[in-house]
Amino acid sequence: MELQIENVKKKYGDKTVLDIDSLKIETRKVTGIVGSNGSGKSTLLNIVAGLDDEHEGEVRYNGKKIDEEIRKDMTLVFQKAYLFRRTVYKNISYPLDIRGIEKEEIEKRVLKLLKILEIEDLKNKIGSKLSGGETQKVALARSLIFNPELLLLDEPTSNIDPEYIDHMERAILNYNRENKGTVVIVTHNIEQAERLCHNIIKLERGRVVE
Numbered sequence: 001m002e003l004q005i006e007n008v009k010k011k012y013g014d015k016t017v018l019d020i021d022s023l024k025i026e027t028r029k030v031t032g033i034v035g036s037n038g039s040g041k042s043t044l045l046n047i048v049a050g051l052d053d054e055h056e057g058e059v060r061y062n063g064k065k066i067d068e069e070i071r072k073d074m075t076l077v078f079q080k081a082y083l084f085r086r087t088v089y090k091n092i093s094y095p096l097d098i099r100g101i102e103k104e105e106i107e108k109r110v111l112k113l114l115k116i117l118e119i120e121d122l123k124n125k126i127g128s129k130l131s132g133g134e135t136q137k138v139a140l141a142r143s144l145i146f147n148p149e150l151l152l153l154d155e156p157t158s159n160i161d162p163e164y165i166d167h168m169e170r171a172i173l174n175y176n177r178e179n180k181g182t183v184v185i186v187t188h189n190i191e192q193a194e195r196l197c198h199n200i201i202k203l204e205r206g207r208v209v210e
């Protein structure tokens with residue numbers, strides 16, 4: 001079982017920003033993607049998420065091309081996450097609301113995540129008015145709540161105060177352990193990658209390096 005990236009190339013004009021012959025990411029594991037600014041990390045995540053069709057090559061999940069069906073079961077949390085102009089509770093419950101899950105079950109899951117991330121005090125605040133770090137925490141909760149099969153995180157703790165990083169890492173690890181969800185996490189922070197990841201992939205100028 002794996003996420004398979006084959007001959008994926010991405011260019012902007014004449015500049016090749018991503019050039020991957022073959023890369024396999026194990027499902028049910030936490031895989032880190034590290035590399036300096038501009039090395040192509042976000043470009044790769046966007047392609048895996050199916051948000052960028054203008055590239056060469058192919059991405060397959062368990063042998064299947066990424067299609068609408070798989071997309072329903074995956075989510076990408078952007079580094080600059082976007083929240084709705086509604087309460088934090090509503091922002092987090094949204095993926096369950098649209099899936100028609102029962103109210104009591106929704107409440108149980110939202111409260112559990114608010115607790116794990118220690119953001120209970122944000123529950124009734126308006127999502128679009130939060131700080132960068134608060135926004136990242138709520139965006140993480142919103143992605144974890146529907147137990148996606150594949151979770152793609154683009155520098156999810158870049159705006160988080162050091163004392164809260166631990167909560168976010170715990171929430172990510174919990175999700176991986178409890179739901180056997182596949183996590184691909186882009187991070188600047190090598191120590192974070194080492195704490196969280198079963199495997200680490202390093203990108204340099206768009207290429208995978210050892």
Ligand SMILES: Nc1ncnc2c1ncn2[C@@H]1O[C@H](COP(=O)(O)OP(=O)(O)O)[C@@H](O)[C@H]1O
Nearest residue numbers: 012017018035036037038039040041042043044
């Ligand atoms: N829309 C765009 N137009 C032109 N160049 C882009 C665009 N988006 C990204 N790039 C370039 O592609 C390269 C890889 O970017 P990115 O994947 O965002 O890197 P990273 O996430 O590792 O910092 C960088 O050189 C960046 O400047």
Ligand SMILES: [Mg+2]
Nearest residue numbers: 041042043154
């Ligand atoms: Mg990036």
